[in-house]
Amino acid sequence: MRIGIIGGGIGGLTLAQALRAKNIDVIVFDRDPGPWRTPGYRLHLSGEALSALRQGLPERFEQAIRASGTGPEAFRTFSIMDHRGKTQFLIPSPAGEDLAMIGRVPLRTILAAEMEDIIRWGVRYERYEERESGVRLYFNNAASEKVDILVGADGVRSLVGRQLLGRPSAKSAGIIGIAGKTLLTDAIRISLNKDLYQGPGFVIGPKGVGAFYTIHDLSGGSVLDGGTTNSLIRTEEPYMVWSVAAPLSIYSADPAKLTSGQLMEETLRLIRDWSPVYRQIVQQATPNSAAAFPFWFPAALAPWMSRRVTLIGDAIHPMPPTAGLGASTAIIDAVTLAQLLATTTDAADALKAYQTEMLKYAPRAVDEARPPLIWQQRFANPLLRVTAMQVFFPAANAFVKWKTQFKSRT
Template sequence: MYVRVGIIGAGIGGLTLAQALCIQNIEVVVFDRDPFPAKTGGYRLHLSEEALKSIRKGLQARIEQALRMSGTGPESFKQFSILDHHGKTKLRFRQTDEEDLLMIGRVPLRKILAVDLENIIRWGTQFTHYEEIDSGVLLHFSNVQSEKVDILVGADGVHSAVARKLLGSETAKSAGVTGIAGKTILTNRFRSTLYKDLFKGPGFAVGPRGIGMFLTVHDPNHLAVENEFVKSLDIIEQPYIIWSVAALNESFRTDPKVLNSDQLEEESCKLLKNWDQGFHDLIKCSVKEGTASFQFWFPNNLSSWEHNKITLIGDAVHPMPPTSGLGASTAIIDAVNLAEKLTQNIDSAAALQAYQEEMLKYAPKAVAEARPPLFWQRRFTNELMRKFAMSIFLPAINNVLKIKEQLRNN
């Protein structure tokens, strides 16, 4: 079967799909409004074991190697800590099984996924809408000529224009929470002053009004520097700390969308009134112009659709809050799943159907994993509940986990 696949969105899902189709010699063209791959928000991402298996299954081996060399593995996630707003750890979840994972910056991830796709990706192209014609799908853009493809894949993220037309409604609905995230270089000062548990893995601090702060250290081991291929991509990052303040939308005095990087840092410090100075120092030392706000989204109605030429992957169809750390992973799994179905099925309509059926089994589970932290965040707006949890409930669970660990070690 000869098909030309058009992908809207050279984000994590779109690039993975393009890589996986190229390996199978399926013709593909990708359109993204960004001018170049490094023009993307700079958060570090966690890729799950399943996502890494998909990468191994569907992409060139040197891409997986470059990803591994540019990020950190299970050694950087020995524990997940819950802290109070004074910086005291109340609960430590130690990782007992050696689950595979990769922590990687978004820019290195995107640059590696874009390798060898120079002639396939059209950067700086703003998709507006599509039109169905007998021989395929016509893609329209605001700044370049229209293009015809046989199959269209919407990988254009939250508020996908492809999804809106295909399904007739928005695929994202607000989760009622907004985050402000920034990046702070891990200087010698922060190496000695940062809350110690954060060097064993990510942590989440909870304070008054249910305001939370996610913190994670990213300190790649620079094996990458030795590798010529990785060196050529110019993706070596300095070690840094990612912080992200998350609060219910009604906690913000000004709509974060209208604030610039400096104002967002000020707003974060206001939200963290009465928190330990260490949290404030991290925010105040953030990389200039690197702080941004983002809304948390859930899928509006994640259910099947019918179309024999158009499909959706990633956040375009199942946006989810970062609380599960599975959004990018699920986009990668979708991409490899779809490429596999297009390779195995002679009939492209059957391939799209098979992809969708499988995706609708695993994606709702990933979305569900993002819900409990948000549930607890709402509960912790109640001061009594938060104080009880911080002073009695979490330390009690911590003691039980410690005893279990000692028994296991004996």
């Protein structure tokens, strides 16, 4: 059985590694020239995703991911802040929660390791033909290929998904984010709200504009050496990821059409009344690091019919980054599908069983991403925002502090 995967992103590479570990013949096609060509910065991987990686991939991959990123020590709290830079509500992370935070390029590089003969980089997929004997894949810049099973792991604008479902798999959430990366210079370190050193923060600004800030600082961690995968990647300098999000109607131009420099200017316009600290972070962003990220939801998460073609990750369940679960869910899909393909005699039954499983957990992950967007929209109302800042958050903060003190006394 030969499995063809379109998309060597987080989900597609995890699936290829998991199939390879089970000695199943697999080939991956990606339009990028290599794993280093990837938009986006630091990703949060949930405990469930790490556990899936442990089950599906050789141990060295999880080790390399942990060694190339940070763990729960970098996510002790989550702060809700106002646009003046003050924390309004400090939420402690659940005790014992497992997680890893890793740059997107290191993660993709680790997941692509040892697969030079399996991944075809720089190949742009166009369409497939499903036949009784297999699936033929057609590319814009390479000869066609035949596989037995096709997996669309080609992300949010999936062409495999569009052909399989007869419609796009994603619909716009009406919100666009502009994200960038800023090196953590001494000047920025000194000026930051100290709560950001305990974990990420979300700023609720006026007019429905919100922003997410998180520090990614690998200094002080241990470096693994040796081995193809884990000799990588503790080379990232400490940086801050920032992402400002607002409804499309608030932007002065369509962010998708702006250059990186114009996106920085647009961001500064959106946060012009905010604390100078937030503005300084954007002003000092790494050149060309700002990019626009439209937020998506699945157009419909419903079963589809095919004995040979399936979808994983954003190709079937795109979700806004607000719960930080998109990559994690793609990893869980990949390991679930690989296990079913390895243990089910008929591949068509494996695809069916995968769909049933995925349609149980993926809608929950999508739902987790909704509330922050709903609240961001509600806080566009100035009265509601001021009430929340002056009454609700201080009260919630006092309650959490009291609960923590009470627990430590008993």
